[in-house]
Amino acid sequence: MKDKVVIGTRGSKLALWQAEWVKSQIEERNPKLKVELKKIKTTGDKILDVPLAKVGGKGLFVKEIEESLLSGESDLAVHSMKDVPTVLPEGLYIGAVLVREDPRDAFITKDGKGNFKDLKKGANVGTSSLRRSCQLLAARPDLQITSLRGNLDTRLRKLDEGQFDAIILAAAGVRRLGFQDRITETLEVELSLPAIAQGAVGIECRRDDEFINSIIKPLNHDETSICVAAERAFLAKLEGGCQVPIAAHAVLRDGHLVMDGLVGSVSGDRILKSHAEGKPEDAANIGTALAEELLSQGADKILAEVYGENAGGGEPPVDGELSS
DSSP states (O other): OOSEEEEEEOOSHHHHHHHHHHHHHHHHHOTTOEEEEEEOOOHHHHOOSSOHHHHOOSOTTTHHHHHHHHHTSOSEEEEEGGGSOSSOOTTEEEEEEOOOOOOSEEEEESSSOSOGGGOOTTOEEEOOOHHHHHHHHHHOTTOEEEOOOSOHHHHHHHHHTTSOSEEEEEHHHHHHTTOGGGOSEEEOTTTSOOOTTTTOEEEEEETTOHHHHHHHGGGOOHHHHHHHHHHHHHHHHHTOOTTSOEEEEEEEETTEEEEEEEEEOTTSSOEEEEEEEEOGGGHHHHHHHHHHHHIIIIIHHHHHHHHGGGOOOSOOOOOSOTTO
């Protein structure tokens, strides 16, 4: 039996908050176990001056952490699930998915007043997420969408300096870091369908590490795990990369899994949406079927316009959101 466990994590404030929470939960259940954090700088953390949609690449925020797992330097890794590719390296898997925070997007103004529909004509909105900009432009074609990168503090500072009329962030990250009072409006999913697995945190580990599997199993939240499985199956079928706006949101309601999905053009002039329901135990099949429905509606044409005949690559929707 091990007496020490090492958690691999990115070094951002949000990533560390998530890793510290997992650390506290493991220690609470295993008081004799020492848990340490290992900060790892990922490729995505190093690219700060280019919109991530232009960078591409698989697993920008997890690759180096997974290498640490495979080498044995880390025993488990804590990720924002929307950063995790649908295809994992051989020998690794998501051993637990934690209870989900609010998966919706947060609309934030400098003075905390107003709401999205009341933005002045031509307002400058900050986000590097193609998913967000696509849906916002569909609702308000007059808006000016400007790339916004950096950690939460940096993004809020740029807003407060007057560089933007408003910014859009993931509500989960804002809440976890204690900035919930800055949220002017939480956007309903009908306006801005969330990113795949937004608000969910996952624990990745080596599949054959029985000890680690045993200590993280109690942290798994069944409902969140089911919904995330459906959303990731949807993404896997579409083979969506970071250059196409793709969104999905699943919930359990009255014993049924209810799911909405979206594929849109970057400009927001074309958005395809569909809905599916079924039994929770069929989560992955429901996600796949929903993706197939959108493909039949013409999502394949939108994907092909971006990727050409070899559309896809199984990459996650790393659309510049940096988990926030």
